[in-house]
Amino acid sequence: MAEAVVGKLVVMLGAALAKEAVILGRALLGKEATALRGLFSNIRRSKAELESMQAYLQEAERFKDTDQTTAIFVGEIRGLAFRIEDVVDEFIYKLEDCKHGGFAGKMRKRLKHIKAWRCLAAKLQEIEAQLQDANRRKRDYAVTGRSATAARSTNQVQALHFTRDEDLVGIEEHKERLIRWLTGSGDGPEQSSSKVTMVWGMPGVGKTTLVDHVYNTMKEDFDVAAWVTVSESYRIEDLLKKIASQFSITVDIANIEVRGLAKSIHNYLQGKRYILVLDDVWDERLWSEIRDIFPTSNCIGRVVMTSRKQTVLATRESAYAIHLEPLQAHHSWVLFCKRAFWNDDDKKCPLELQELAWKFIAKCQGFPIAIACIGRLLSCKPQNSAEWEDVYMCLDSQFAKEVIPDAHLILKVSLEDLPCDLKNCFLHCALSPEDYVLKRRKTMRQWITAGFITEKDESKTLEEVAEGYLVELVNRSLLQVVLRNYAGRLKHCRMHDVIRLLALDKAKEECFGKVYNFSGGTRAFSLEGARRISVVLGNIEQLSLSGATQLRALHVFEKYFNVDFLKPVLTTSNLMSTLDLQGTCIKILPNEIFDLFNLRYLGLRDTEIESLPEALGRLQNLEVLDVMSSKLTYLPNSVVKLQKLRYLYACTTTISETLTIGGVKVPNGMQHMAGLRSLQSIKATPEFLHEVGALTELRTFSICNVRSGHSADLSSAITKMSRLAHLEIIAAAEDEVLRLEGVAAGDEVLRLEGLYLPPTLSRLGLAGQLEKTSMPHLFSSWSHLNSLTRLDLAFSNIDEQTFSCLCQLHGLCSLLLWNAFEGKRLDFYAGSFPELRHLDICGAAQLSQVGIEEGAMQNLVELWFGDCPDLRFLPDGIKHLAALEKLVLKDTSEELIEKLRQERDSDECNDDLMKISHIRNVTVALMQKGLVERIR
Numbered sequence: 001m002a003e004a005v006v007g008k009l010v011v012m013l014g015a016a017l018a019k020e021a022v023i024l025g026r027a028l029l030g031k032e033a034t035a036l037r038g039l040f041s042n043i044r045r046s047k048a049e050l051e052s053m054q055a056y057l058q059e060a061e062r063f064k065d066t067d068q069t070t071a072i073f074v075g076e077i078r079g080l081a082f083r084i085e086d087v088v089d090e091f092i093y094k095l096e097d098c099k100h101g102g103f104a105g106k107m108r109k110r111l112k113h114i115k116a117w118r119c120l121a122a123k124l125q126e127i128e129a130q131l132q133d134a135n136r137r138k139r140d141y142a143v144t145g146r147s148a149t150a151a152r153s154t155n156q157v158q159a160l161h162f163t164r165d166e167d168l169v170g171i172e173e174h175k176e177r178l179i180r181w182l183t184g185s186g187d188g189p190e191q192s193s194s195k196v197t198m199v200w201g202m203p204g205v206g207k208t209t210l211v212d213h214v215y216n217t218m219k220e221d222f223d224v225a226a227w228v229t230v231s232e233s234y235r236i237e238d239l240l241k242k243i244a245s246q247f248s249i250t251v252d253i254a255n256i257e258v259r260g261l262a263k264s265i266h267n268y269l270q271g272k273r274y275i276l277v278l279d280d281v282w283d284e285r286l287w288s289e290i291r292d293i294f295p296t297s298n299c300i301g302r303v304v305m306t307s308r309k310q311t312v313l314a315t316r317e318s319a320y321a322i323h324l325e326p327l328q329a330h331h332s333w334v335l336f337c338k339r340a341f342w343n344d345d346d347k348k349c350p351l352e353l354q355e356l357a358w359k360f361i362a363k364c365q366g367f368p369i370a371i372a373c374i375g376r377l378l379s380c381k382p383q384n385s386a387e388w389e390d391v392y393m394c395l396d397s398q399f400a401k402e403v404i405p406d407a408h409l410i411l412k413v414s415l416e417d418l419p420c421d422l423k424n425c426f427l428h429c430a431l432s433p434e435d436y437v438l439k440r441r442k443t444m445r446q447w448i449t450a451g452f453i454t455e456k457d458e459s460k461t462l463e464e465v466a467e468g469y470l471v472e473l474v475n476r477s478l479l480q481v482v483l484r485n486y487a488g489r490l491k492h493c494r495m496h497d498v499i500r501l502l503a504l505d506k507a508k509e510e511c512f513g514k515v516y517n518f519s520g521g522t523r524a525f526s527l528e529g530a531r532r533i534s535v536v537l538g539n540i541e542q543l544s545l546s547g548a549t550q551l552r553a554l555h556v557f558e559k560y561f562n563v564d565f566l567k568p569v570l571t572t573s574n575l576m577s578t579l580d581l582q583g584t585c586i587k588i589l590p591n592e593i594f595d596l597f598n599l600r601y602l603g604l605r606d607t608e609i610e611s612l613p614e615a616l617g618r619l620q621n622l623e624v625l626d627v628m629s630s631k632l633t634y635l636p637n638s639v640v641k642l643q644k645l646r647y648l649y650a651c652t653t654t655i656s657e658t659l660t661i662g663g664v665k666v667p668n669g670m671q672h673m674a675g676l677r678s679l680q681s682i683k684a685t686p687e688f689l690h691e692v693g694a695l696t697e698l699r700t701f702s703i704c705n706v707r708s709g710h711s712a713d714l715s716s717a718i719t720k721m722s723r724l725a726h727l728e729i730i731a732a733a734e735d736e737v738l739r740l741e742g743v744a745a746g747d748e749v750l751r752l753e754g755l756y757l758p759p760t761l762s763r764l765g766l767a768g769q770l771e772k773t774s775m776p777h778l779f780s781s782w783s784h785l786n787s788l789t790r791l792d793l794a795f796s797n798i799d800e801q802t803f804s805c806l807c808q809l810h811g812l813c814s815l816l817l818w819n820a821f822e823g824k825r826l827d828f829y830a831g832s833f834p835e836l837r838h839l840d841i842c843g844a845a846q847l848s849q850v851g852i853e854e855g856a857m858q859n860l861v862e863l864w865f866g867d868c869p870d871l872r873f874l875p876d877g878i879k880h881l882a883a884l885e886k887l888v889l890k891d892t893s894e895e896l897i898e899k900l901r902q903e904r905d906s907d908e909c910n911d912d913l914m915k916i917s918h919i920r921n922v923t924v925a926l927m928q929k930g931l932v933e934r935i936r
Contacts, residue, residue, distance in 0.1 A: 039091065042124035046084055046131070076134050078511060080127055082531065086550055087123050089575050093597045169338070169368070170331030171210050174199075174322050178214045181320055182275065182302050183221075195296075196287065196303045200310055201324035204369035207306040208279055210324065215277050215304070220920045222302075223272040223934050224248070229279045229435040236289060240265065243276065262293045273300045280435075281307040326366025335368060336361055339375025356388045369496070376476050377417055391417075415506060418476075424452040425469050426478060427512045429495050430503030431534035433557050437482055437492045440470060442603075442626075445647055449600035449623045450553065450578060463677070463699075486814035486838050487789045507532075513553070516540065532578075533569075540565045553578035560585050567592050574598070582606055582626070594618045604630055605649070617641035625649070628680075632664055640669035648673075651681035651702070663704040663730075670695070681728070684710050693717035704730035706768065711739040719756040725787075727761060731768025734795045734819070738768040762787045767794035767818075772802065779805035789813040789835075796820040800827070807832035819843035824870075828877075830855035842866040852877035859883050866890040879915050887916060890925040897924045897931075904935045 168175060181197055199207045212227075219225035226246035230239060240261045244251060251264045276294075278286070287305070294301055305312065327335065336357060341347045349357050360378070364370040381387045418426060425447050429438055444466035447453050453466045460468075471490060473479040478499055482492040495503070507513045513532030532553040540561055551573035554566075563586055570576070570592035579593065580603035587608040593599070594615035601624045610631045617638025625642070628649040635650065652662030663681035671694035679695065680702035682688060689710055692701075698721050706714065706729055718727065731738055757764075764785075770778065779802065782788060788811055798806070800823040806815075807828070813835050821844040830853040833839075837859055841847070848870040860881050865871060871892040878884070889897060901924065903910045916922055922936035 039118075039121040039124070042121050042128060043088070043091075046124055046128055073134060077131075080131055080134070082511070082550075083127050084124065086575060087120050087127070089598055091120050168210070168213055169335040170327040171206055171324065174210055174324065175214055178210070178304070178322060179218060182214070182218050182304075195294075195301050196291075196305065196320075198312065198321040199304065199306045199324060200308065200312065200321065202308060202326070202367075204367045205324045205326060206368040207308075207324055209368065210322075211277055211279065211304055211306055215275070219275060221273075222275045224269070224274045226275075227277045227279065230281045230286065234283070234286070237261075239286075239290070240293070247274070262290075265293050266295055269299055269301065270295050271298055275302045275304070278303065278305045281305045281312050282309060284309070284312045286312070327368060327371070328366070329361065332361045332364065332366055332371055333357075335371050336364075336375050339372050340378045342375075342379055350383060352385060353383060353388060356385065356392060359392060369499075373476070373478075380476075415478075415502070421452055421454065422469055422472060424450070424512070425466075426473055427503055427507045427510070428452065428532075429473070429479065430500050430507055431513050431515060431532060431555060432495070433534075433536045434500065435494060436557075437494055438479070440467065440489075440491055440493075443470060445624050445626075446578060446580070446601055448646075535561070540569070550575045552576060553580075555580045556584055559583055563588070563590060566590055570596065577601065577621075579603065589613070591615065597621065600624065602626070606630070612636050612639075614638045620644065623647065627664075634665040635667065637667040637669075640667060640672050643672060644675060645673055646675055647678040648676060649678065649680050651704075663702070681730075684714070684732075686710070686713065689713035689717055693720045696720050697723065699723055700726040702726075702728035702730075702765075705732045706730060706736070706738065707732050708737050708739055722758050723760055724758050725760055726763040727757070728765040729768070730765075731795070734769070736768050738766060738770060739774075757782075757785060759785060760787060761785050763790040764788060765792040765794075766796065767792075768796075770796045770798075772797065772799070775802040776805050780808060783808040783810070785809075786811055790815075792816040792818065793820040794818040797822050799823040800825055803827075804829075810834055812836050814838040816840045817842065817844070822846060825849040825851065827851045827853075828856040829853050833857045833860075835859055837861045840864040840866070841868065844868045845870070847871055849873065850875035852880055854880045857881060862886045862888075864888045864890070865892050868892045872896050874912055874915055879918070882918065884919050886921040886923075887919050888923045888925070890923075891927055894926060897926055900924060900935055901933065 178197070178199070199211055201207055215225070215227060224247050226243055228239065228242045228246055237258050240258060244261060244265055247265070247268060249264055249268045251261065256264070281287075287303075294303070337347050337349050340357070341349065360374055361371065364374060378388065378391060381391065415423070415426065428447065428450065429443065432438060444453075444463060447466050447469070448462050453462050453469070455462060456465060467490075470479070470493070474481055474490065474493060479493045479495055481490060482494055485491045504515060508530075511529045511531055513534065514530040515534045515536055516538065517536040531551065532555070533551060534555045534557065536557050538558060540556070540558075551569065552575065554569065554573075554576065555578070561584060567590050570579075570590065574595060575598045576596050577598050578601040579596070579599060580601065582603045582605040584607055586604075587610065589604075589609070589612070593602075594613070596619065598621055599619050600621050602619070602622060603624070603626045605626045605628045607627075607630050609627060610633075612627070612632065612635065614636045615638070616636055617640075619642065621644055622642050623644055624647045625639075625645060626647070626649045628651055630650070631652065632650055633652070639645075639648075650664040652664075663683045665683045665685070666688055668687050668691070670688060671691040674694060675697060676695050677697055678700040679692075679698055680700055682692075682703050683705040684703050684707070690713060692703075693716055695701075701718070701721060701724060703714070714729070718724070729738060764782075775796075775798065782791075788809060791806075791809065791812055791814070793816065796817070798817065798821050803821065803823065803826060809815075810833070812833055815833070815836060815838070817840070819842065821841060823844075824846050826841070826844075826847060826849070828851065833856065836857050839857070839860060839862070841864065843866070845868070847865075847868045850865075850871070852875050854877065856877075858881075861883055863875075863878075863881070863884060863886070865888070867890070869891065871889075872895050874896070878887075889900075900912060900922075903913050916936065919936060921934065923932070923934045925932040
């Protein structure tokens with residue numbers, strides 16, 4: 001993947017050259033101008049040389065595993081590219097440094113930098129000579145007879161298609177056997193008293209796919225369900241914490257001891273029907289170590305374990321096992337066609353490609369993950385023999401040494417087919433811990449600040465390009481979807497173990513990065529040859545700095561580590577661009593951090609940080625400052641100097657996913673931070689409200705501590721934010737009135753007492769009282785916001801009459817009313833909320849009746865009522881909600897909850913249970929009594 005490194009560098013060199021005309025057009029000293037012209041000339045030549053060999057590098061990548069000369073050449077070019085990157089970064093820093101200080105100080109820096117320009121030019125000249133020498137050797141020893149790589153699909157519409165779960169092909173019989181065992185029906189082993197079963201087989205054979213499908217099908221039939229991925233390097237304490245978390249057991253996980261945690265799990269499962277999946281078990285001792293935690297009487301429990309090792313079966317409870325083997329040929333054909341021709345209605349292979357298709361299937365030898373990846377790869381290619389032959393030749397070259405064709409080898413072809421920008425993004429994902437959940441926003445921000453994302457055209461922002469890349473990795477089966485949001489948008493994903501192992505090997509081979517994962521011992525971990533380090537387990541005192549190159553990124557996932565060991569790493573890596581300490585126990589930042597002039601991403605989310613020093617202003621290239629959910633209450637005055645900052649996140653407490661309190665205080669001068677895209681969550685002050693209107697690039701804006709007197713200034717500021725997508729306004733207190741009187745002002749924008757909400761707005765959160773007289777106009781005006789899909793309201797004092805105005809919001813997918821409804825009856829008329837999928841009514845103290853007409857909320861999937869003590873009856877017309885999958889009644893009237901529980905246990909047919917018979921999951925809860933029970 002050397003061409004990915006070179007591709008990123010070519011863009012970087014282009015950006016440096018773009019500064020040439022501006023710099024040389026200024027009044028420069030004679031020697032300064034001469035030195036700079038020489039440096040720019042060398043940059044230009046280096047760029048041209050790298051561009052000329054970039055296409056060759058992409059082709060050579062396919063053959064370097066079987067051609068030692070090619071491998072040497074590719075490695076040499078990669079090393080030279082890293083050296084050029086260091087030179088250019090230093091050059092850019094010194095240019096920026098000359099802009100700061102007074103006249104005398106600037107002149108001293110310019111005179112001092114004349115020598116630096118000459119030194120950097122000499123370095124580039126030396127590297128250029130080595131590039132040319134390597135290029136000559138390449139021409140002498142280049143691999144010949146290889147066809148060029150086909151042009152890749154750039155169909156953006158296809159790239160945005162959501163992938164589905166892998167089809168169950170060839171394992172339907174195993175699925176039925178597993179379901180019979182879980183339900184205790186049928187004859188034979190399914191009737192065994194054993195509560196543990198195993199699904200085992202080779203990596204990539206479909207173990208997790210099978211169990212995941214059955215688990216998602218059957219978990220609704222159990223009271224509680226948990227899925228825990230174990231992994232090779234599990235620790236009992238961490239495993240039990242995962243199990244408790246997945247079962248939603250309310251304990252202080254951070255402080256409880258192992259014995260207490262085990263007892264909590266045991267007691268919680270008493271009297272329940274539960275299912276637990278332990279995925280990817282390596283150690284045969286695992287079940288014997290934890291089996292006594294799970295009760296054997298007064299409950300019905302099922303434990304399913306998956307493993308790639310047969311020896312894990314060595315436990316007396318495992319009387320029932322399923323051995324998954326590679327697919328038979330006809331099943332492989334079906335899966336291949338579903339993947340390769342997923343976009344065709346009949347999903348059939350054209351006659352002229354069938355011979356080649358069988359050749360691909362033969363190479364995959366029945367491994368579903370390999371078949372899926374190769375099929376997905378071919379689905380992006382034109383359907384002709386020449387294109388498929390080219391892919392097959394590359395695939396064939398990977399098998400030249402007759403190595404067993406497991407998923408690792410086959411997936412290499414899929415990785416090598418990635419565009420260069422996407423390769424860097426993919427390898428970045430692999431540096432996270434095993435089974436780590438990758439969050440869309442954070443992943444995108446890190447890709448952008450690492451320089452992996454470039455604007456393809458003016459119609460797409462960097463964020464949109466990055467999200468397209470994430471979706472593309474999912475579409476290529478290189479990432480798996482974990483969670484989508486209320487609108488079906490990708491929210492969380494993870495990397496499959498097999499793919500991650502391959503990616504880590506590739507990352508180490510390409511000097512992209514390494515993972516530090518030591519639980520003890522004295523063996524040193526060398527940084528040599530790594531541009532990025534991920535500390536997954538163990539403190540960092542074993543990091544050896546000998547022979548280290550310049551680190552570009554340091555990600556720390558270990559919560560407890562000695563910050564003093566961080567200092568030498570920072571000192572020797574002054575070109576670092578990413579430092580992510582999220583979730584660590586760090587309280588004070590080392591001073592060495594503020595010498596990282598190239599730092600673009602500083603992640604301090606979920607840390608113990610209480611304050612940031614004025615030295616923060618020295619990080620002139622910082623683009624992301626994430627101090628969300630820390631102990632920070634104010635930002636230093638110097639933060640306004642960070643004019644390249646794009647994302648600023650800082651708050652201490654959240655009351656829901658979008659309604660946030662505990663914002664930070666910011667200094668005067670925020671209007672200078674004109675490049676901000678996200679600003680969350682800031683305390684309102686008159687000074688800040690006068691300045692924030694200058695931040696017209698904001699997409700996300702969250703402000704708290706808002707008082708009625710702020711309304712005019714706040715309206716004036718938000719009116720100028722024409723690109724806003726997410727807006728959150730939190731009042732200073734529950735009884736504080738947010739004065740947002742509304743008057744519709746056409747389709748383009750909305751007037752709310754001078755406030756204009758842009759049509760780009762997709763998510764709106766308001767916490768504070770709304771004036772009753774203005775609410776009808778306010779809600780009616782929102783009906784013109786066609787992009788609005790999520791609305792969260794808290795303390796709004798909505799009554800029956802004003803709620804009817806909300807029903808005009810036809811595009812809403814999610815609606816949360818948190819202590820916001822004060823009426824006695826809620827009515828949903830036919831045609832209201834046609835797109836709504838999630839409705840949460842919480843804290844409606846007087847609500848006693850709910851009416852749902854036929855045709856209302858036809859797409860509703862989840863319905864929650866919480867803290868509604870007067871609600872004594874099920875919603876009238878709930879039977880009309882045909883799509884409803886989950887109903888939760890938490891702290892409604894005890895009369896209603898007890899009636900439903902008794903009717904559930906009765907043999908007689910009754911009206912209430914008939915009304916909700918179509919809902920798969922009905923859960924009731926009385927929190928003061930400690931009752932949480934699923935009755936369906």
